[in-house]
Amino acid sequence: MDYIILSLILMSIGIYGLLTKRDLLKVFISVELIATAATLNFVMLVPSLGKGLGEAFLILAFSTDTCVSGVILALLVIVHKKYGTSDIGDLVKMENTKEENEVEA
């Protein structure tokens, strides 16, 4: 059982979701999966890094991950409140229509 390959697979799934999914909630889930893969790498590399250094990096990784989650969720709620959708395609279309209307006016 190799944790590095497991982490690589998790990261690949996350990147696939990030590139293909158009819903912002799915994008957030993809980011969470990538963060989990990174944390898994830190945990499993603890024997080579040393326990202390591994734990220090982990605390940093967890804190950064939580901050990123908070910011993404806040943006998600703001976007949904303002535009009524969380689909990236719809948001781009709305923005384009808005710009076209401004040019016409």
Added chain:
Amino acid sequence: MIVEILAAGLVISACLAIFLDEAVYAVVALAGTFFLTSLLYAFSDALFVAIFQFAVGAGTLAVLFLSGEMLSEPPQKTSQKTLLSMIAIGVLLSLPAIFLSISTPTGLLSGISFGEALWDLRAVDVVLQGFVIMTVALGIAIVLHEKRKGEN
């Protein structure tokens, strides 16, 4: 054997979290991913990390459930065939992790204690925090700039 089953479950739940169309089900699958990761850490003698992962995961999921319920579109039914194919993809993807292995160096910096690592290598922490704060500041500046542009 338990660790291998947990790894397979982890990949399957990650696949379900990405591929399931309904937001609430996707969040439930993500909860499974967090829980299995936490168990994997516990089985690898990293109890501190397991508890941390569990706590962070629980907090994130509580907020995500609310957002998922609030922001999700009308549910679309996922057929059983699609669900089974997702699970099959997850099992297939987890096979390399179970049967292959990459050699990693050991004992690179093993003499450093937790306290030393936290305080002596503070530079890494500070640089990364600097990047985070800089990104947030840039984001706020862009938002304010756009808002001002919209008002004019």
